[in-house]
Amino acid sequence: MTKHESERxxxxxxxxxxxxxxxxxxDLARRGMHVAIADSDADIGVAFAKRLISSGNKARFxxxxxADESAVDSLxxxxxxxxxxxxxxxxxxxxxxxRPLADETLEHWMRVLSVNLTGAFLLARAAAPxxxxxxGAIVNIASTRATMSQxxxxxxxxxxxxxxxxxxxxxxxxxxxxxxxxxSPGWIDVRTRQGAVKVSVDPTSARDNEQHLVGRxxxxxxxxxxxxxxxxxxxxxxxxxxxxxxxxxxRKMIYEE
Numbered sequence: 177m178t179k180h181e182s183e184r185x186x187x188x189x190x191x192x193x194x195x196x197x198x199x200x201x202x203d204l205a206r207r208g209m210h211v212a213i214a215d216s217d218a219d220i221g222v223a224f225a226k227r228l229i230s231s232g233n234k235a236r237f238x239x240x241x242x243a244d245e246s247a248v249d250s251l252x253x254x255x256x257x258x259x260x261x262x263x264x265x266x267x268x269x270x271x272x273x274x275r276p277l278a279d280e281t282l283e284h285w286m287r288v289l290s291v292n293l294t295g296a297f298l299l300a301r302a303a304a305p306x307x308x309x310x311x312g313a314i315v316n317i318a319s320t321r322a323t324m325s326q327x328x329x330x331x332x333x334x335x336x337x338x339x340x341x342x343x344x345x346x347x348x349x350x351x352x353x354x355x356x357x358x359x360s361p362g363w364i365d366v367r368t369r370q371g372a373v374k375v376s377v378d379p380t381s382a383r384d385n386e387q388h389l390v391g392r393x394x395x396x397x398x399x400x401x402x403x404x405x406x407x408x409x410x411x412x413x414x415x416x417x418x419x420x421x422x423x424x425x426x427r428k429m430i431y432e433e
Contacts, residue, residue: 191269193221199396205233242295267296292335347416362422389424
């Protein structure tokens, strides 16, 4: 490892192989960070890391089940062994498998909470000593479903609500050396981010776009840019906050006619 490489900031992005996580990982890599992509999907994760590296970025894939305590501890240990430092964590891994309440099983409920909420706690705990050394930052990716719901998303909404609360708890526990913030995305179009290679898809409908106050559905890049800001020194006075990125949807007053 050269001196220049040892000074490059290192970030772990969980659920970083596809979806919003892929966009976050790509954006941070382009900004010069060494990105550790942690995901349970090894095939897509390896291919995505190779694509980033082929573009001149620093990245490595780490197969990880964030609900597994030993796997999370190993992830942090391996990242430190290879990169020598840890500056940031983005807890993005999540399961969004909705099902009717009558069909909800305890096993499914526990799995969703284990990945979406407990995984963030485990990684924050394992990374905390190293983030303190670099005066680093954590960004948790929650959801607007932390404060609003549709039928059948009990487990998901509960896990995301817990993640918002975990954010301000961690911000308190890790102060003043580590900042912890949260982003709650609304409708983000991730259809081009479901694999290692981008694909073209049909555009969103006029109705999809027009129901947002900003006139369009969200893009992965909208979330990625916010993450980059919250990890930067420009956000040095921000901690314990939850940023809703939803095109204004949760601020609309909607009446059924």
